Amino acid sequence: MKMSTLFTRTDKTAKEYDTINATLLTKAGFVNQLMAGVYTILPLGLRVLRKIEDVIREEMDAIGGQEIKMPALHPSENWKQTGAWDGVDVLFKIKSRTEKDYALGQSEEEVVTPLLKEYVNSYKDMPVAVYQIQNKYRDELRAKSGILRGREFGMKDMYSFHETPEDFLKFYEEVKGAYKKIFERLGLTAKVTEASGGSFSKKISYEFMVLTDAGEDDILYCDKCDFCINQEIAGDLAECKKCGAKLQKAKAAEVGNVFDLAQKYPKDFEFSFTDASGEEKYPFMGCYGIGTTRAMGVIVEKFHDENGIIWPENVAPFQVHLISLGEDEEVKNESESLYKDLMEKGVEVLWDDRDTSAGEKFTDADLIGNPIRLVISKRSLESGGYEVKQRNETESKIMQQQELFDKLIRS
RNA sequence: CGGAGCGUAGUUCAGUUGGCUAGAACGCGCGGUUUGGGACCGCGAGGUCAUGGGUUCAAGUCCCGUCGCUCCGACCA
Numbered sequence: 001m002k003m004s005t006l007f008t009r010t011d012k013t014a015k016e017y018d019t020i021n022a023t024l025l026t027k028a029g030f031v032n033q034l035m036a037g038v039y040t041i042l043p044l045g046l047r048v049l050r051k052i053e054d055v056i057r058e059e060m061d062a063i064g065g066q067e068i069k070m071p072a073l074h075p076s077e078n079w080k081q082t083g084a085w086d087g088v089d090v091l092f093k094i095k096s097r098t099e100k101d102y103a104l105g106q107s108e109e110e111v112v113t114p115l116l117k118e119y120v121n122s123y124k125d126m127p128v129a130v131y132q133i134q135n136k137y138r139d140e141l142r143a144k145s146g147i148l149r150g151r152e153f154g155m156k157d158m159y160s161f162h163e164t165p166e167d168f169l170k171f172y173e174e175v176k177g178a179y180k181k182i183f184e185r186l187g188l189t190a191k192v193t194e195a196s197g198g199s200f201s202k203k204i205s206y207e208f209m210v211l212t213d214a215g216e217d218d219i220l221y222c223d224k225c226d227f228c229i230n231q232e233i234a235g236d237l238a239e240c241k242k243c244g245a246k247l248q249k250a251k252a253a254e255v256g257n258v259f260d261l262a263q264k265y266p267k268d269f270e271f272s273f274t275d276a277s278g279e280e281k282y283p284f285m286g287c288y289g290i291g292t293t294r295a296m297g298v299i300v301e302k303f304h305d306e307n308g309i310i311w312p313e314n315v316a317p318f319q320v321h322l323i324s325l326g327e328d329e330e331v332k333n334e335s336e337s338l339y340k341d342l343m344e345k346g347v348e349v350l351w352d353d354r355d356t357s358a359g360e361k362f363t364d365a366d367l368i369g370n371p372i373r374l375v376i377s378k379r380s381l382e383s384g385g386y387e388v389k390q391r392n393e394t395e396s397k398i399m400q401q402q403e404l405f406d407k408l409i410r411s
Numbered sequence: 412c413g414g415a416g417c418g419u420a421g422u423u424c425a426g427u428u429g430g431c432u433a434g435a436a437c438g439c440g441c442g443g444u445u446u447g448g449g450a451c452c453g454c455g456a457g458g459u460c461a462u463g464g465g466u467u468c469a470a471g472u473c474c475c476g477u478c479g480c481u482c483c484g485a486c487c488a
Contacts, residue, residue, distance in 0.1 A: 009438085012423090201488090
């Protein structure tokens with residue numbers, strides 16, 4: 001993409017927020033705030049978000065998840081059926097002009113359970129897992145921390161139904177494994193943390209926590225093994241339950257969560273199936289969430305320096321930030337042809353073709369944070385190659401075209 | 412929802428004990444000079460000072476209400 005055509009621009013006068021993700025994502029033009037806790041995702045931000053979503057899709061598909069898209073506008077009856085209409089205070093409730101009540105989805109058990117009830121009648125129809133990536137709405141008393149806690153936000157939510165608790169548990173573990181892979185691919189180290197099951201599940205749930213001071217949760221973790229527990233359920237616990245080592249305390253942000261919902265929702269919606277012996281039973285259900293927009297915010301919290309964002313390769317808006325300097329014809333022609341070559345080879349390039357100063361181009365490149373910066377200038381042409389610098393390194397080096405292409409196209 | 416702070420140009424902000432013909436920087440437009448770390452010069456456009464009331468000869472400035480944003484707390488199926 002040519003930067004001269006990008007309708008957004010970096011804004012050096014943008015307000016400095018207390019949270020890094022809010023400041024940098026706004027300054028660099030990835031998001032734009034509409035109101036507290038509600039953001040427009042701009043072109044650069046959408047490229048990142050889509051990459052996050054695609055990683056999640058691949059891993060959900062790999063464990064048999066089937067993608068669907070459910071509505072966000074729900075009839076109030078479904079929420080009354082489960083008790084959540086009055087029991088969940090973050091539920092957005094709206095009234096139509098004919099005085100009919102609706103809810104905006106803050107999670108979708110109330111839709112997915114009656115949906116699957118229509119298709120699952122036999123033990124032969126299970127296990128089944130469906131997921132979606134969709135905006136969720138929560139009436140938070142206080143939105144905060146940029147895109148880490150909003151009133152409208154992106155989330156992947158998956159729901160699974162099983163004949164037996166054993167089968168549920170097997171899948172539950174598969175999802176946990178998939179989640180670990182997802183966060184690794186996103187560049188995040190997520191700790192699997194024991195936490196409360198919320199108001200509709202008495203069992204513990206597992207939260208996927210990334211250590212960051214921008215997070216809202218306090219967790220206790222063991223640095224000798226993988227034990228980790230949310231302080232909300234830890235009580236006075238000081239030593240690791242698994243190995244006895246002293247627990248460390250840290251702030252963390254929840255990027256994912258898996259719940260054992262048992263038979264609550266199937267029972268609420270009278271969703272039963274026939275087992276092999278002809279008996280009517282309720283399925284066992286799980287739900288599994290990942291905050292997609294929040295993950296984007298957490299990545300920024302983890303990967304930045306004083307000059308801007310440093311996107312991990314897998315989620316960067318573009319692989320290459322190409323900068324051409326000066327009005328020299330040869331520079332222009334060389335830039336144009338490299339830009340086209342890279343695009344043809346499937347390399348994502350953001351080309352700063354603007355007629356602006358070198359300093360501004362460098363500063364913007366650092367702020368936006370694409371992994372590889374390529375400079376074409378009189379100086380680079382004289383060197384006989386391309387000037388290449390990684391965003392997370394300080395030194396640039398000269399590469400010949402073949403070496404550059406090998407580097408960019410290898411994967 | 413409780414507490415605190417803030418709301419002035421497209422953006423970020425300044426605006427003194429009330430005296431305003433409301434400023435700066437960035438951004439934007441025109442012209443020129445520049446071109447390896449947010450370049451420079453000149454000219455220009457751009458504001459019902461969030462909103463409603465009140466006090467006063469006079470309100471961006473003081474008082475009250477409302478709305479909004481930020482932060483702390485509570486809350487966070």
